[in-house]
Amino acid sequence: MERILIVEDDMTLVALIKAMLKQHANPERQVLLAQNVKEAKHLIESENFDKAFIDERLPDGFGTEVGRLLKESQPNCQVWICTAFDRITLSHAEQQLGLKVISKEESLSLILNLIANH
Numbered sequence: 001m002e003r004i005l006i007v008e009d010d011m012t013l014v015a016l017i018k019a020m021l022k023q024h025a026n027p028e029r030q031v032l033l034a035q036n037v038k039e040a041k042h043l044i045e046s047e048n049f050d051k052a053f054i055d056e057r058l059p060d061g062f063g064t065e066v067g068r069l070l071k072e073s074q075p076n077c078q079v080w081i082c083t084a085f086d087r088i089t090l091s092h093a094e095q096q097l098g099l100k101v102i103s104k105e106e107s108l109s110l111i112l113n114l115i116a117n118h
Helices: 011-023 037-046 063-073 092-097 104-117
Strands: 002-007 029-034 051-055 078-083 100-103
Touching (some): 029 037, 051 063, 063 078
Parallel strands (some): 002 051, 051 078
């Protein structure tokens, strides 16, 4: 089973993703949502993920912090840091872990593609 973590505090995007998930239900895929760093850390400690889309600016911290934690504990997980602002610059350590940065528009398109095509 493919497991996807989405960390997003924008309730409009969360509602859109949930609607797409309901429309394209797939028993071979599980998507878990977190709305802040604290919730994401809890999920990372208790679950394993194949892919993660993490908003960079969260109410209680930064997505890169969540991405680092996820890659350190689950190195095979593909992690995208999503930003609505100008591209962020990853540190050398974050680049070495394999974190990728994409715009919010790119991330939403990629998430919806994953949902619709699987």
